[in-house]
Amino acid sequence: MIKKEDMEKLAQLSRVxxxxxxxxxxxxxxxxxxxxxxxxxxVSEEAPERTAGSLRNVMRDDANAHESGTFTKxxxxxxxRTDGDYIKVKQVL
Amino acid sequence: xxxxxxxxTIAEASELLNDGEISSRELTEAVLASATHQNGxxxxxxxxxxxxxxxxxxxxxxxxxxxxxxxLGIPLAxxxxxxxxxxxxxxxxxxxxxxxATYDATAIQKLKAAGAVFIGRTNMDxxxxxxxxxxxxxxxxxxPHDTTxxxxxSSGGSAAAVAAHxxxxxxxxxxxxxxxxxxxxxxxxxxxxxxxxxxxxGLMAMASSLDQIGPFTRTVADAEIxxxxxxxxxxLDSTSAPDSVWSDKKIExxxxxxxxxxxxxxxxxxxxxxxxxFKKSMEALAQEGHEIxxxxxxxxxxxxxxxxxxxxxxxxxxxxxFDGVRFGALKEGAxxxxxxxxxxxxxxxxxxxxxxxxxxxVLSSGYYDAYxxxxxxxxxxxxxxxxxxxDLSADGVDIIATPTSPTPAxxxxxxxxxxxxxxxxxxxxxxxxxxGIPGISVPSGTAQRDGRDxxxxxxxxxxxxxxxxxxVAGRSLESVAGRNA
Numbered sequence: 036m037i038k039k040e041d042m043e044k045l046a047q048l049s050r051v052x053x054x055x056x057x058x059x060x061x062x063x064x065x066x067x068x069x070x071x072x073x074x075x076x077x078v079s080e081e082a083p084e085r086t087a088g089s090l091r092n093v094m095r096d097d098a099n100a101h102e103s104g105t106f107t108k109x110x111x112x113x114x115x116r117t118d119g120d121y122i123k124v125k126q127v128l
Numbered sequence: 129x130x131x132x133x134x135x136x137t138i139a140e141a142s143e144l145l146n147d148g149e150i151s152s153r154e155l156t157e158a159v160l161a162s163a164t165h166q167n168g169x170x171x172x173x174x175x176x177x178x179x180x181x182x183x184x185x186x187x188x189x190x191x192x193x194x195x196x197x198x199x200l201g202i203p204l205a206x207x208x209x210x211x212x213x214x215x216x217x218x219x220x221x222x223x224x225x226x227x228x229a230t231y232d233a234t235a236i237q238k239l240k241a242a243g244a245v246f247i248g249r250t251n252m253d254x255x256x257x258x259x260x261x262x263x264x265x266x267x268x269x270x271x272p273h274d275t276t277x278x279x280x281x282s283s284g285g286s287a288a289a290v291a292a293h294x295x296x297x298x299x300x301x302x303x304x305x306x307x308x309x310x311x312x313x314x315x316x317x318x319x320x321x322x323x324x325x326x327x328x329x330g331l332m333a334m335a336s337s338l339d340q341i342g343p344f345t346r347t348v349a350d351a352e353i354x355x356x357x358x359x360x361x362x363x364l365d366s367t368s369a370p371d372s373v374w375s376d377k378k379i380e381x382x383x384x385x386x387x388x389x390x391x392x393x394x395x396x397x398x399x400x401x402x403x404x405x406f407k408k409s410m411e412a413l414a415q416e417g418h419e420i421x422x423x424x425x426x427x428x429x430x431x432x433x434x435x436x437x438x439x440x441x442x443x444x445x446x447x448x449x450f451d452g453v454r455f456g457a458l459k460e461g462a463x464x465x466x467x468x469x470x471x472x473x474x475x476x477x478x479x480x481x482x483x484x485x486x487x488x489x490v491l492s493s494g495y496y497d498a499y500x501x502x503x504x505x506x507x508x509x510x511x512x513x514x515x516x517x518x519d520l521s522a523d524g525v526d527i528i529a530t531p532t533s534p535t536p537a538x539x540x541x542x543x544x545x546x547x548x549x550x551x552x553x554x555x556x557x558x559x560x561x562x563x564g565i566p567g568i569s570v571p572s573g574t575a576q577r578d579g580r581d582x583x584x585x586x587x588x589x590x591x592x593x594x595x596x597x598x599x600v601a602g603r604s605l606e607s608v609a610g611r612n613a
Contacts, residue, residue: 037489042485045485045488045489045492046469046485047469048488048492049444049472049481049484049485049488050448050451050465050468050469050472051469051472051473051476051481051484051485052461052466052469052470052472052473052474053473053481057478057481061481061482061485064482064547065482065485065486065489067547067548068436068486068547068548068551069486069489069499071433071436071548071551072433072434072436072437072499072503073433073498074430074433075430075433075434075437075502075503075506076498076502078427078430078502078505078506078509080509081505082504082505082506082508082509083508083509083512085508091370093366093367094366095363095364095366106230109230110230110454112228112230113227113228113230113454113455113456114453114454114455115452115453115455115456115457115458116458122453122454124453124464124467125463125464125467126463126464127464
């Protein structure tokens with residue numbers, strides 16, 4: 036059983052404003068889904084030991100860097116609030 | 129010349145275009161007319177683009193200049209979670225209702241270079257979360273075979289568009305079956321390629337260890353055409369496989385050893401008609417010279433539980449980016465925290481909120497080991513099962529077959545109140561995503577419901593990067609099941 040306070044905490048962790056009526060519905064949904072997925076506890080075997088395959092660098096090289104500012108206007112154009120070349124948010128601390 | 133250009137396959141249309149029998153403008157006009165005419169009923173497209181004819185003219189000009197390519201001038205539909213620069217891309221969510229893509233997905237860049245014509249962006253479950261398109265913020269898509277039923281999901285709009293001849297092919301994305309299941313419900317071919325086969329740069333991420341872009345088409349040959357254009361390494365997607373995986377010489381096989389995990393495929397909750405259709409299809413494939421053998425996959429029954437732990441965990445992380453700061457809608461509150469919570473509370477639909485909270489739960493301190501950690505461990509066991517099943521040196525099989533979905537298309541509203549019931553529709557498709565192997569759904573006939581013939585599909589699964597085997601099996605099934613017209 037998930038406690039109501041825990042649901043409130045989850046909503047907060049998730050950064051989602053949810054009405055208390057919906058929180059009740061979500062609590063029931065989560066309990067039913069968690070009840071189902073808990074069946075994996077019945078698997079007793081351990082996962083097979085994994086050995087790394089041949090290593091390769093998945094990061095791309097720093098070559099062909101684009102010129103600073105090329106995409107600035109486009110990207111800022113998608114932001115809801117801007118101030119000059121900055122994205123604007125409410126006070127953080 | 130065919131009377132109805134919209135019914136052409138990509139391969140047929142390409143030949144007629146090359147022969148100068150038709151122009152891309154004529155083809156695109158026909159497809160646009162079909163799309164516009166039917167979209168009021170089906171709601172397959174969220175938007176039909178106004179520049180499709182301009183792209184068609186461009187393709188015609190390229191062909192006049194001597195260029196020949198299989199997708200040059202071919203009208204396609206694009207799922208609304210794949211970015212096309214300058215076009216709206218909403219993932220069928222209110223939070224992105226007015227978002228305009230700032231760049232092209234790599235898959236889109238490749239299609240543009242190949243000369244494809246984009247008809248529009250297709251409806252889907254919000255952020256690809258669902259199996260019916262009922263979770264779209266912009267209305268449900270209807271199944272063209274019976275408009276009281278769902279087209280499947282999450283790529284339901286793409287499947288419906290191809291089935292209803294509103295496009296010759298389409299792109300979708302598949303995290304747990306979102307290409308294969310709607311393909312099965314709508315009677316078209318749907319391919320989920322190997323994890324890493326097609327770049328995901330520009331695809332809105334749901335669960336990054338599972339997501340893959342893939343094509344919808346009316347024939348297996350067409351799926352192969354699209355796949356060959358889309359696949360390949362991309363520096364913008366560090367999970368995309370190096371091109372060397374494709375250059376290994378594959379052994380051309382015409383007769384396959386097909387494994388059927390019988391306990392799983394004929395398990396509880398699988399519709400009687402689905403089982404019967406599946407058995408008949410296997411008999412037909414045996415008559416074609418393939419060998420059908422029963423196999424065991426010891427942990428496959430745990431796939432769905434594993435999936436519904438890992439997917440929400442990854443989704444809750446990926447969707448953290450929608451915070452009203454850099455893009456999308458903003459609903460202001462008193463503080464920065466309230467800005468986030470209000471924006472996400474108002475912008476996300478019920479299922480998205482549910483999965484984000486579920487993900488936060490299984491990742492939270494105290495539950496992490498019991499859920500997330502345990503699920504990754506069982507996932508490794510499932511991967512190992514597949515590896516053994518495909519080990520030809522140990523009496524293994526070339527490919528595995530199951531039904532694509534346990535039932536034909538269900539009624540709109542039938543499962544929307546019970547998320548768990550909805551999740552169970554993914555039972556046959558999620559194992560491929562967990563193991564990262566490729567899967568295809570191919571039409572295999574119909575089942576009658578309320579006097580209507582509803583499509584059924586067979587799913588084939590192959591080892592990593594062996595899409596070629598899926599195409600062999602798919603073409604074989606097509607030849608016995610008859611092409612979906």
